[in-house]
Amino acid sequence: MKISIRHKLFATLLLTTVIVAVGLFFFLQWNFDRGFLNYVKSQEVEQLDRFAVQLTGYYVQNGSWQFIARNHPLWRKIHRDASHLSDIEERIDPQRGKVFPGDEPLPPPEILPPRLPRDLGPRIVLFDADRRWVIGGPPDVARRNNLTMRPITHEGKAIGYLGLIPFKELSHSGDLLFVEQQTESFVLITIVMVGLSLLLTFPVTIHLLRPINSLTKATRQLIAGQFKTRIAVTTADELGRLSDDFNILAMTLEKNEKNRQLWVADISHELRTPLAVLRGEIEAVQDGIRQPDPDxxxxxxxxxxxxxxxxxxxxxxSMSDIGALNYKRVKVNPAGILVGTVELFEQRARQKGLELSTDLDVDDSCSLLGDPDRLHQLFTNLLENSLRYTDSPGKIAVQAEVDKGMVVIRIEDSAPGVSSEQLPRLFDRLYRGEGSRNRATGGAGLGLAICKNIVDAHQGRIEAGCSPLGGVLINIQLPLYRGA
Structure with a gap:
């Protein structure tokens, strides 16, 4: 069974909240138990001190502890009197300093533990000044080392000690009731936290998954070929950046699809024209309109x-796009290839009334790693392009120099020029700069696109600009060979 990310995220958030709530419950319970036990011990020590004060009076009256040694009835009576005294002290008005025996003590707040007098009698042990057992507790109590000892003093001198046997667990009814109430409160708080988390986790999960659902829906639309699909970016987190990347991908696919459609349309147009001419000429020969003569x-x-x-x-x-176009990597002198290519165009330039000049400031020692055939094709396409579009009389200038580890080649011509809006598109496929697109002067618009692929394959750069001569300036930068 497949579990959706919504249910996974919901379960994760809910489980995390439950674990935190349960952990908080146990921590609060542990902290409360420890704090309450310390509070109970402090109350018992306080009651033990009051009992020591009362025993001091008995000791002063009798001069020793012999009066109470093994006298269990008197020992229990003193305990009862001490408990009654503690109850009276609880009902003293702190402002008037008077006791109101008939008044009931005010109940403590619910958040505080009860302050009821505790029956410590079975756990109190009396020792003399030399820490010898007098009365109270089991017979072996004197050998215990875990007793809480409080001194009984008179005139600054210890006359005895009161020992308190630690309790193993709470036994006072008020303490047990208070602990039970607090435990119930902690349980209720934990249940409320889990319930609230259950109510809040679902809408939070929906909110967090909303951009993911949008991405999923948009991706399916993109798969279906709807490249105009876009996603609204509503956050600045990782999902927001992912949405931005998706929009960029969609725009790139849309642009590529438009280019593909234009590419197919332009190819169809370019192929249809020569095929139509061929068909017309052949049909004219078949119909006898034209004779199959040499012209x-x-x-x-x-x-x-x-x-x-x-x-x-x-x-x-196509081969260049798929990386299947082979390039030979040998050390070549670009100036030599350029000079040889220019010589091939000198006669054609003179016949058209164009001046073809060269200014090559590159010596024979300069070399680069490249394909001689492709570089020759690069220079041929550029010179052919200038020769085809430059009006007569005109001028074509070829320059070359070395600058910062690069060989820079410039080929520029005279009028007509190209507008600044058309310059960035000169290297697009099937694009021709002249407005009429006359086949008598324009080619198929693939020559400069091939030039750009050749330069890119040699890790170089090619740019088009306006020439001071009035035409187009082609600037090429190719990296020189840096070998030993």
């Missing part, structure tokens, strides 16, 4: 090359 074949071949290039780019991006 027609060249147009069809160009569309196939464009389609093949876009499929290859998509494949490379």
């Amino acid at each position: 027609t074949m060249a147009a069809l071949h160009g569309e196939i090359i464009h389609l093949e290039r876009m499929v290859n780019d998509l494949y490379e991006l």
Whole structure:
């Protein structure tokens, strides 16, 4: 049988409260018993002292303890007189200093133990000044060492001792009644605490589980594909932080889902265009509208090359995303690869009326760990992008330098430029900066996305900005090799 977290939490809180309440009951009971026994002992010692004062008078009248030695009737009479005297002292008015024999003593408060005179006679033992037994108690009482001894003094001299045999358990009716009442009170308090905890634990459990239930419900909605789901954050504790993390996860999934939908739509659009051109050209040849001459074949071949290039780019991006794109790690000179790539574009730049200049402040000793083929692809895509979008006459400038352990490569061109709002999106897939998206000048919008993946794979950074020449500035930073 599965037990829900609600029942587990409820049982935990209730069990904790019960354990605390029961523990508190036993602690209070133990503390009360100890305190009450000390109180009873203090009362007995006080009564023993009054009895010693009365015995002093008898001793002065008789001159010794011989008058009471083994005289049990007289011993019991003195006990009764002492108990009667204690009862009278309890009824003395402290303000007027008078005794009111006819008045009943006021009952003590319920929270205090009773102050009734106790019959200590069987437990009181009288000793002389040399601690020899005179009367009282069992015969072997003189050999006991656990007696409570109180001196009987006269004119500053000890004339005898009163010993009190400790009691083994409470026997006075008032004491027993008081202990019973206090025990009942403790039991009642414990029951009330457990009852209140039972009433409070359920709503507290519901309150604590409310954010967890919200998380559970929202997670199921997220599993069902409802990525717009959000959770209201009502606390600042761990559950609140978990709710924040859930909302961030939901926003990330929603963004990824939107990007996926746009990605599929853009790919469909990009693939449909060359396929439509190919279909139209082939149907025109089939219908006899166009002849299968070299010009027609060249147009069809160009569309196939464009389609093949876009499929290859998509494949490379997909392989990079899943980590399956292989990169060779060898020591290479980035300046050499850059110079070789620039030389491939010099003739095309002149044919288009563009000035391609280089300023490479990197010597042959600078090297980095990278893939020469991927770096060549990186520089080719960037130069191809500048060559395609720069108006004639124009200028393309390539610079390279070493700065703080990084090789910094800048490729910038002249007008037209890109607005500051478009700059952060240049590395997005299938995004092209020109507004018309004319296929005569624009590609599929995958070249810069591939460049970013290549730079990231080399632990570098690539950024786009506005060029002083009026076009776009691409800034690349790649870490140099730090080996021995």
